[in-house]
Amino acid sequence: PVTFTANVAAGPLTRLEKVAGDQQSGAAGTPLPVAPAVRAVDAFGNPLQGVAVSFAAAGGTVSPGSVTTGADGIARVNGWTLGNGTVAQTLTATGAGTAVATAFSATAPSG
Numbered sequence: 885p886v887t888f889t890a891n892v893a894a895g896p897l898t899r900l901e902k903v904a905g906d907q908q909s910g911a912a913g914t915p916l917p918v919a920p921a922v923r924a925v926d927a928f929g930n931p932l933q934g935v936a937v938s939f940a941a942a943g944g945t946v947s948p949g950s951v952t953t954g955a956d957g958i959a960r961v962n963g964w965t966l967g968n969g970t971v972a973q974t975l976t977a978t979g980a981g982t983a984v985a986t987a988f989s990a991t992a993p994s995g
Contacts, residue, residue, distance in 0.1 A: 895926035897935055897979045900986045903958055905975075912968045912992040920946075920988050921960035922977045924953045931957025936980035943967030946975055966992045 905920030924935040937959040939946045944967035951959040964975055971991055978985040 894930040894932050895928065897924050897932055897982055897984050898927045900924055900937065900977050900979060900984055902986055902988065904960070905964065906988045908988075908990045910966055910990065910992060912966050912970075915963045915965045916990060919961050919963055920975055920977070921958055922986060923957045924959065924979060925957060931955075933957060935959070938978045938980060940976050940978070941965075941967070942974045942976070943970045944973055944975075950980070964988075964990070966990060968992075 900922040903921040903923050905918045908916045908918060910916045922937060924932040926932060933953055933955050935953045936950055937953065938950050939961050941964060945965045947962045951961060953959045966973055973990045973992060975988040976985055
């Protein structure tokens with residue numbers, strides 16, 4: 885008989901998939917109800933643990949600005965607070981040291 889042994893490891897980061905927190909709406913200057921989260925995956929959809937993901941809000945604030953993915957490949961911020969004076973707002977998640985990114989959108993209706 886012949887025995888084969890294979891060690892399998894996930895590949896490099898190829899995309900960030902939105903898991904929660906996209907297309908929300910809230911009052912300007914207030915936190916949104918759902919914290920944005922992304923899943924870091926390789927080319928085959930395998931989740932990647934230990935990937936640093938930076939989050940940057942255009943106009944508002946996000947906390948924290950950088951999160952490391954867990955065993956499930958998910959990085960989740962504590963919250964996204966909308967800025968004042970801008971109706972359409974975005975939050976961009978970017979894999980550290982890569983060009984891999986995805987953007988979340990939110991609106992803060994006037995009035």
